[in-house]
Amino acid sequence: MPKPPPAPDDRDDLPDDASLFREAVGPVRGVRSAPRAPGAPPPRPRARMAELDEMEAVQSMRSISHPDPVAAGDVLSHRRESVPPAVFKRLKRGEIAAQDELDLHGANADQAERVLREFIVHAHREMLGCVRVVHGKGLHVAAPFGGPALPVVKNVVDRVLRQRGDVLAFHSTPAAQGGTGAVLVLLAPKRR
Incomplete structure (x- = not known):
């Protein structure tokens, strides 16, 4: 028989x-704590000032390489x-x-530059001799601060094509092929 609980007192x-x-x-004797499992190594320090200097150098190079912007009706030409x-x-x-074509309508400057560079690399790798890049005429560009309206993508195309070593020549297309809204690009043959 179980013992009854004691009285409160x-x-x-x-x-x-x-x-x-x-x-x-x-x-009892105390237990040593287990060693901690190795975690992810700390991230490498970034050279932020060097990155900023690099970005500034690229921007100044872009402005030096083609100081005169191209207007909407201008012909792009380089040989x-x-x-x-x-x-x-x-x-x-x-x-x-033209063996291939790239249409940059609707792209902003950064997108246009990235896609154009990728397209030229692809065309060169595929050993294409001539390609067409449609950049648009830039007639619908709003003029900032009352200045002249400049076609942004057209200027990006002009600058990038002039800088590339695998581009031998380029010229705006004839009117039937897009006029000043497109450019034919002659590529260097791929070296074997």
């Missing part, structure tokens, strides 16, 4: 639960010395067929 004489537990367990004048004349007339 007898409870003060009973040992507490913690002391009963220590009596039941007996002497390296290695391109014979007769070949350049055929390019200007649109007599060299």
Whole structure:
């Protein structure tokens, strides 16, 4: 038969639960803490000032490489010395067929530059000789602060194509192929 619980006045004489537990367990020794698992290494420090200097240098290079912006109706034209004048004349007339085309309508300046560079690399890797880049005429560009309205994507295309070593020549297309809203690009042959 179980023992009835003690009366409330007898409870003060009973040992507490913690002391009963220590009596039941007996002497104990402490456990060493386990070593921490190795975590991810801390990130490498970034040279922020060097990155800013690099960005500033790129921006100044862009402005130096083509200081005069191209207007909406201007013809884009560039030829390296290695391109014979007769070949350049055929390019200007649109007599060299474009093997691929890139349309940059709706792209902002950063998107246009990235996509154009990727397209030229792809065309060069595929050993295409001539491609067409449609950049638009820039007639719907709003003039900032009352200045002249300049076609942003057209200026990006002009700058990027002039800087690339794999571009031999380029010229705005004839009117039937897009006029001043597109450009035919003659690419250097891929070296083997």
